[in-house]
Amino acid sequence: MNSIAFQFAPAVMIPAHLIGEVQSKLAYVDERIACAQISPAGEQITLELKHAVSDAEKSQIEEKVQRVVVSMAQGAIRPKVQVLEDYLDRPTPFTADPMPELLRRGEISQEAPGIYALGPLLSRLIDWFESRFLDLAGSFAAQPYRFPTLIPARYLERVGYFRAFPHSLSFATHLPADLDQIDAFAEKAACDEHGNLNVPLQRFAPIQTLLSPAVCYHLYFTLADQTLPPQGVTATAVGNCFRYESLNLQSLERLWNFTMREVIFVGAKEFVLENRERARQRMQGIFEEMGFVYRVESATDPFFIGEFRKQAAFQSAFQLKYEIRARLPFKESTLAVGSYNYHQDFFGRHLNIRLPDGSPAHTGCVAFGLERMAFAFLAQFGFDPSHWPSSMQETFR
Numbered sequence: 001m002n003s004i005a006f007q008f009a010p011a012v013m014i015p016a017h018l019i020g021e022v023q024s025k026l027a028y029v030d031e032r033i034a035c036a037q038i039s040p041a042g043e044q045i046t047l048e049l050k051h052a053v054s055d056a057e058k059s060q061i062e063e064k065v066q067r068v069v070v071s072m073a074q075g076a077i078r079p080k081v082q083v084l085e086d087y088l089d090r091p092t093p094f095t096a097d098p099m100p101e102l103l104r105r106g107e108i109s110q111e112a113p114g115i116y117a118l119g120p121l122l123s124r125l126i127d128w129f130e131s132r133f134l135d136l137a138g139s140f141a142a143q144p145y146r147f148p149t150l151i152p153a154r155y156l157e158r159v160g161y162f163r164a165f166p167h168s169l170s171f172a173t174h175l176p177a178d179l180d181q182i183d184a185f186a187e188k189a190a191c192d193e194h195g196n197l198n199v200p201l202q203r204f205a206p207i208q209t210l211l212s213p214a215v216c217y218h219l220y221f222t223l224a225d226q227t228l229p230p231q232g233v234t235a236t237a238v239g240n241c242f243r244y245e246s247l248n249l250q251s252l253e254r255l256w257n258f259t260m261r262e263v264i265f266v267g268a269k270e271f272v273l274e275n276r277e278r279a280r281q282r283m284q285g286i287f288e289e290m291g292f293v294y295r296v297e298s299a300t301d302p303f304f305i306g307e308f309r310k311q312a313a314f315q316s317a318f319q320l321k322y323e324i325r326a327r328l329p330f331k332e333s334t335l336a337v338g339s340y341n342y343h344q345d346f347f348g349r350h351l352n353i354r355l356p357d358g359s360p361a362h363t364g365c366v367a368f369g370l371e372r373m374a375f376a377f378l379a380q381f382g383f384d385p386s387h388w389p390s391s392m393q394e395t396f397r
C-alpha cells in the first residue's frame, strides 16, 4: 500500500484555456479520487485518493486520467473568446467570501453536497432578481409556463443528452407496484453511516424518468410535431434543475439542485437571434443600474470528455453561447450567472417543430441561475444594504 497523494505529468500538455475544463472532468474519473488538481502551467496533475491503494490500482487510475487528458487536450485549438460587454473593472464595496457569513446567519443549510436550503435574505434577493427577469420576459410579451421537475428519459434521449452530458445526469425511480416489495421496504429500509440506502438498485422500478437538467427542453417538447404560428413562440418559466457535479460541488457556486429562470424564443433564425441580442441589451441596462461587475463572453457547454472537442469547437465557431460572468472579488475569478444561447435548428430538427413554411424552427434561450445571481451579488456588495445599489435599498430596508 502507498501514500494517498501522487503526481504525474499529463500525456499531452494541457493548454491554459482547458485547465479548468479538464480538471472539472477529473472529478468523474474514479470514485477513489478525493481531489484532482492540474498545475497552473498544465504540466503536472496531482491526485489525492480517499484511501491508500496498490501500485496496480494507481496505474489504473492514472490511465483513466490520461484518457481524459488526451481526449480533451490533444490537438485542441484555443477558441477565440469574443467579449460583448466588459464591466469587470467597476468597483465593488465588498471583497470577502460570503459563505462564512451566510452560514453564521443561518441563511444556508447544507442538506448534502450541492443541496442547500436558503433563508430569508437569499430568498428575497432571488425574488428581487426574479422581478427583473420577469420584466425582461414581459418586454417580449413572453407567455408564462410551469414545467415539471421530472423529465422522461425518452425526451433526453431524443435530443442526444445522454451522449453530451452523461456525467451530470440525475435519475428518478420508485418502488415497483408489488405489495410484498413495498412492505419489505417499509420494514427494512434504512441509511448507513454514509447516507446510503440499504436497498439494492434491482429492487426499484426501471428508470424511465430523470430530474430535469434545464428548463427550455420542456417547452421544445410541448411544441414537438407542430407547426408554429407565424409570430413564433416566446415563453418564460422558472424551474428546478439538476446537474450532478461530483467533487466540483462546492458552496452556492456549484449546486446539484439549482433554479433557473429562462426566457425562450422559438421561430425563424432571425427572430431568435434578434431577440437573443435584444435580451442581452436589456439586461445590460439592468446590470448597469445595479453597478453589477461582470462581463459577457463567448463560452461552451461542459460536454463530456468524448464529445467535448467536437461540440465545443462547433459552439465557438457559430457563436452559439455567451455567458454572463460575474466577478467574485474574494477569489479573483468569475462565475457564470447566466447565458444567452442559440441552438440553431437542432431542436426543430430532432423534435419536428416546423415554421409555417415547413422548415425546422430555430430556438434560443436566455437562462439565469438564481442561486448564483444572489451569491455573486453578495460577493460584490456584501451584507450591509446601505452599500447596495440605491434601486434596491427601498425593498431591503
Ligand code: AMP
Binding pocket: 214, 243, 245, 252, 253, 254, 255, 256, 258, 260, 301, 336, 337, 338, 339, 367, 368, 369, 370, 371, 372, 373
Ligand atoms: P447553462 O444552461 O449551462 O448556460 O446554465 C444556465 C445558468 O444556470 C448558468 O449560467 C448558471 O448560472 C446556472 N447553473 C448551471 N449549472 C449550475 C450549477 N451546477 N449550480 C448552480 N448554478 C448553475
Ligand code: ZN
Binding pocket: 214, 215, 216, 217, 262, 341, 364, 365, 366, 367
Ligand atoms: Zn435553455
